[in-house]
Amino acid sequence: MKRDPLDPKQLICESYRIEGIGPGECRSIFLDWALSLPEGQDVQAALAALVARYEPSHPDHPMTQVLRDGRGASTAPRRRGGWRSRPRQS
Template sequence: MSAPLPERPAPEDPGGLVLEVLRMGPEFPGPAQDLLLAWTLKLPDGLDMKAAAARLLEAYDLAEGPPPDDPRGRLIALLREAASAEPPARGRRGGWRGRSRPAQG
């Protein structure tokens, strides 16, 4: 977070939620998880969250270095996790379609 913050939010920051938190500095009360959820819900349909998080970290110069020891740091850590997350493994479908059926015969 050594570079100055941009004037306008990055395209991957709809509503400027993350930029606003960074501008608040240590005054941001958290919780970071709530803000991450709000950010995720504001992303346009079809925009990959993993790619958006990676681009957002780059745009705000947050991709590297130790995060601050406050709720902003937790948000940065969560964004880094989102940017490097693997998609969940496809598992069994729920409901009756996912259950194995006895052989008929």
Template sequence: MRLDEADPKGLVRESYRIEGITLGECRSIFVDWALSLPVDAPMKDAVRVLIAEYALGAPGHPMSQVLEDGLKTPDAPKRRGGRAARVGGV
């Protein structure tokens, strides 16, 4: 994945440029960033690209912590529809 695909609006890039940004503000930016990704984009791959581009050079930045935490989130559950969802089918 390319950097322009991983951060299409440049939200994460800009967060690293904000002087005195807080952890809470970085979390908010991260949510906005995640919502800006295409639905089918692999989020963890995008986070890895962002870590390689920005976080490795700024390990003490609050956004670096948020990105690392983003890798720890579980994958989204797969949707199960129909009868299998209601009765726990195979």
């Protein structure tokens, strides 16, 4: 199978195959997808391409709505915590 640069871990693709998936699960999958994108990836361009890919055949799917909502976000989610977020000790 060829690797998809927009969905390298196939998270979005697989979410459309899960029978009975709900909005909460889709948001969780979306967050994992966003955090796994390579640094420098244009998230808004990736979302626009994914919406264009899936919306025509899955307009009422909860993941489609999550992708649409993601397009309205101004920045990509960032990881918090860990050693980088701790204040330096003098």
